[in-house]
Amino acid sequence: MRVALLGLGFMGRTHLTALRSIPGAKLASVFVPEIAQIHAVVQGNLGGEAKPLDLEDAKVYTSIAETLADPSVDAVDICLPTHLHADTAIAALQAGKHVLVEKPMAVDPLSAAEVIEAARKAKRTLMSAHVLRFFPEYRPLREAMRNGDLGQLRMLTLRRSCGAPTWGDWFYDSSKSGGAVLDLLIHDADMALSLLGAPRAIYSTGYRDMRRGIDVVSAHLSYERGPAVVIEGGWHPPKAFPFSMGYTAVFDEATLDFTSLGGGVVLHRDGKPPEALPLAPADPYAEEIRYFLECCAEGREPDLCPPEQSAQAIDVCLRMAEGRLAHH
Numbered sequence: 052m053r054v055a056l057l058g059l060g061f062m063g064r065t066h067l068t069a070l071r072s073i074p075g076a077k078l079a080s081v082f083v084p085e086i087a088q089i090h091a092v093v094q095g096n097l098g099g100e101a102k103p104l105d106l107e108d109a110k111v112y113t114s115i116a117e118t119l120a121d122p123s124v125d126a127v128d129i130c131l132p133t134h135l136h137a138d139t140a141i142a143a144l145q146a147g148k149h150v151l152v153e154k155p156m157a158v159d160p161l162s163a164a165e166v167i168e169a170a171r172k173a174k175r176t177l178m179s180a181h182v183l184r185f186f187p188e189y190r191p192l193r194e195a196m197r198n199g200d201l202g203q204l205r206m207l208t209l210r211r212s213c214g215a216p217t218w219g220d221w222f223y224d225s226s227k228s229g230g231a232v233l234d235l236l237i238h239d240a241d242m243a244l245s246l247l248g249a250p251r252a253i254y255s256t257g258y259r260d261m262r263r264g265i266d267v268v269s270a271h272l273s274y275e276r277g278p279a280v281v282i283e284g285g286w287h288p289p290k291a292f293p294f295s296m297g298y299t300a301v302f303d304e305a306t307l308d309f310t311s312l313g314g315g316v317v318l319h320r321d322g323k324p325p326e327a328l329p330l331a332p333a334d335p336y337a338e339e340i341r342y343f344l345e346c347c348a349e350g351r352e353p354d355l356c357p358p359e360q361s362a363q364a365i366d367v368c369l370r371m372a373e374g375r376l377a378h379h
Contacts, residue, residue, distance in 0.1 A: 052344045053079040055124045055148075057115065057139065059089065061218065062153055063130035064104065066180075069336035070128070076344055080110035082118040115139060119146040126176075126347055128340070129153060132219065133234065134227040137162040144173040149347040151340065153180045155237050156361050158229050159369070163362035170358065178343045178353040179361035183238045184245060185335040185342070188309050191316050191328050192300055195307060196246050202303025204278045207246070209239035210310075212284040213294040215264025223261050230259065231266035231285035232372040233365065238296070239282045240371065241364040243272055249363060251275050255374030257285065264289045270371040282371065 052075060056067055059081060070076050083089060089104050089111065112118040119127065119142055126149035129139050137157035140150045150170065156179040157163040170177035183189060195201045213235065216222040228234050243250070250272035257268035267285035274280065278301075297310035306319045318326040339356075346353045 052348060053077045053123055053125045054344075055080045055082065055118050055121065055127045056130065057082040057118060057127055058130035058132075059083050059104065060130065065336055066128050066130055066340065067104070069334055069340050072334065072337050073341050073344065076340070078109045079124050080112055080118055080121060081106060082112045082115055084113060086111065086113065115142070119143050119148065124148060126151065126344065132221050132227060133229060134158055134221070137166050140166045140177070141169040144169040144175050144177065147173065147175065149176040149343075151178050151180055151343045154182075154241070154361065155179070155229065155233050155365050155368070156358065157365060158226070158233065160362055160366045163358075163365055167358050167362060176343070176347045176350070176353065177358050178346065178356050179358060180339055180343075181238065181241045181356050181361060181364070182335050182339050183242050184356050185333070185338040187330040187333050187335070188311075188316055189242065189298070190330070191318075192298060192307055192309075193246070195300070195302060201305045201307070204300060204302055206279040206281075206299075206301040207243070208281045208283070208299045209242060210282075210284050210298065211235055211239055211296045212267075212287060212292060214292045215266070215286040215289045217289045223264075225261070229368065230261070230372065232268055232368045235286065236268065236270075236282055236284060236371065237364050237368050239284075240367040241360065242298075243280055243282065244360050244363055244367065247272075247274055247277055247280065250280070250367070253367065253370045253374075255371045257374065268371055268374075270374070272367075 054070060054076060056063060070078055089106060127143045129136060129152040131139060133155060136152050140152045143150050156166055196204060221227045252273040253270055255268055255270035259266045264286055265288060269283040272280040295312050300307040309316045316328045318328055342355060
């Protein structure tokens, strides 16, 4: 499967490294607005730095149209700024390419619906890159929900925070990025949807001051006869807070707790010492891309990450954002 990668920011480079680790996958080409970006050192919110790239094995385009016109490309991986996702995905689908598009698929539900319709008409595989579904740390939560071994889920808190992005001015334009809710907390909205489906109602509060890089939300998702669900976090002032994510899931028989800042996934049972659960090591980005390419090759829908739920996550996030107390 020959893949064109669109965008070489931090996430694009993360996808590039993952793609090169997948047997049978071939990086056919990359798109960058300017050649100089290939040699840049790029920093992201996951820690570390993405170093200058060796792209001798791939074509380099500075035009999206030329990239999509390449007949040797089977699929495209879109890692561009958020406001470019929908239009680029539609153009790629109309060009006959399978599409993996970074989350969110679009900045609004209507645009996401248009992307899904374009995939249907083109008869090509479409998947939004909701990588949390492929993180090993979230598998114990999924398994507990599926197996019922820990009893009923009574409360789920999903957390995600980081310093505000400093690697692109477009992040601070909510019409382009959607702010922290659509850029960051959409991971947790998507996880809630994958576990429990759509909420009946959403109540939220928070604060936004984009000049300072503050964009934080605490949202309560209400389910009829379901557990209490809280999604909280967002952007802190730039470089003032490390990236962190985690969850606490309270079941009848035990509590699962995870924080990315250390300790892994811990199972707490009454009368027993805390148990650190063993996790199979995996690169979630490689797992995500491998799964997408398998769906492309087999001509099947990406049931592990359905586009309809990805579009639904956008709607949930926008509803979460509506309740913030202050806007600047």
